[in-house]
Amino acid sequence: MSAPETTSTEEKSDNNPYHKTAQYYERKLNLPVIRSIRRGESTRIYASFNALIRPDDTVLEIGCGTGYYTRDLIKRAKRVIALDDSESMLDIIRNRLSTEEVARMKFVRSEATAFSPEEPIDVVVHIGVLDYVPDWQAFLNHSLTHARRAVIFTCPSNGLCGHMFHLLSKWEGVDIQRYARRQLEDFLQEKYPEWRCEIHRVGINSGWTGGSTWVCTLKREG
Ligand SMILES: C[S@@+](CC[C@H](N)C(=O)[O-])C[C@H]1O[C@@H](n2cnc3c(N)ncnc32)[C@H](O)[C@@H]1O
Numbered sequence: 123m124s125a126p127e128t129t130s131t132e133e134k135s136d137n138n139p140y141h142k143t144a145q146y147y148e149r150k151l152n153l154p155v156i157r158s159i160r161r162g163e164s165t166r167i168y169a170s171f172n173a174l175i176r177p178d179d180t181v182l183e184i185g186c187g188t189g190y191y192t193r194d195l196i197k198r199a200k201r202v203i204a205l206d207d208s209e210s211m212l213d214i215i216r217n218r219l220s221t222e223e224v225a226r227m228k229f230v231r232s233e234a235t236a237f238s239p240e241e242p243i244d245v246v247v248h249i250g251v252l253d254y255v256p257d258w259q260a261f262l263n264h265s266l267t268h269a270r271r272a273v274i275f276t277c278p279s280n281g282l283c284g285h286m287f288h289l290l291s292k293w294e295g296v297d298i299q300r301y302a303r304r305q306l307e308d309f310l311q312e313k314y315p316e317w318r319c320e321i322h323r324v325g326i327n328s329g330w331t332g333g334s335t336w337v338c339t340l341k342r343e344g
Pocket residue numbers: 135138140141184185186187188189190191205206207208211232233234235248249250251254255
């Protein structure tokens with residue numbers, strides 16, 4: 123098997139718990155409540171992938187983690203750049219893909235906004251990453267600058283579930299950001315009027331909880 127193509131920078135985000143806890147991530151994903159949230163989330167995410175990712179595309183996946191969505195993305199697209207600023211996450215994902223898949227991928231260890239792709243990117247995807255990002259506007263500016271056609275991402279909602287996630291994480295020393303739909307829409311309308319934005323609430327999805335997560339799909343018009 124040829125060695126995977128890897129690029130590394132020294133940039134790391136300080137509020138990222140996965141530098142230390144990569145090996146526990148999948149144990150967390152297997153908790154029944156998280157599995158149920160994830161089911162609703164992935165149904166919506168796969169609908170956006172179906173609509174927007176084409177077989178000739180190059181996809182930049184920021185915060186690929188252990189590869190939950192990467193394994194799907196590499197089946198849909200021609201090339202996937204899998205970026206994460208946790209080396210432990212990248213070690214796990216690299217060993218899970220076939221030789222044929224790895225040959226169409228590049229792995230990058232970097233804080234997302236410190237990365238400048240050397241090739242054109244059609245679609246940028248980041249699932250479960252804005253949770254940890256203090257400067258969300260700079261982060262979205264980076265995604266929207268590099269994507270030619272679409273950006274697909276999730277972020278925690280500012281409803282009851284989002285607040286509970288925030289409080290539980292604070293207890294573990296991690297500051298989780300929460301987002302209002304209006305805050306995302308206003309930013310996008312003002313700075314990126316040529317992008318069409320669809321936002322869906324998923325997760326624990328009744329009106330009174332406010333859902334746990336927003337799934338946001340941005341598509342460049344024209
Ligand atoms: C909750 S995990 C999500 C992993 C994967 N996308 C999934 O859905 O299973 C968040 C991932 O984002 C990475 N991450 C967080 N902040 C980042 C940043 N600023 N730049 C690059 N990666 C980041 C973490 O290391 C972690 O692997």
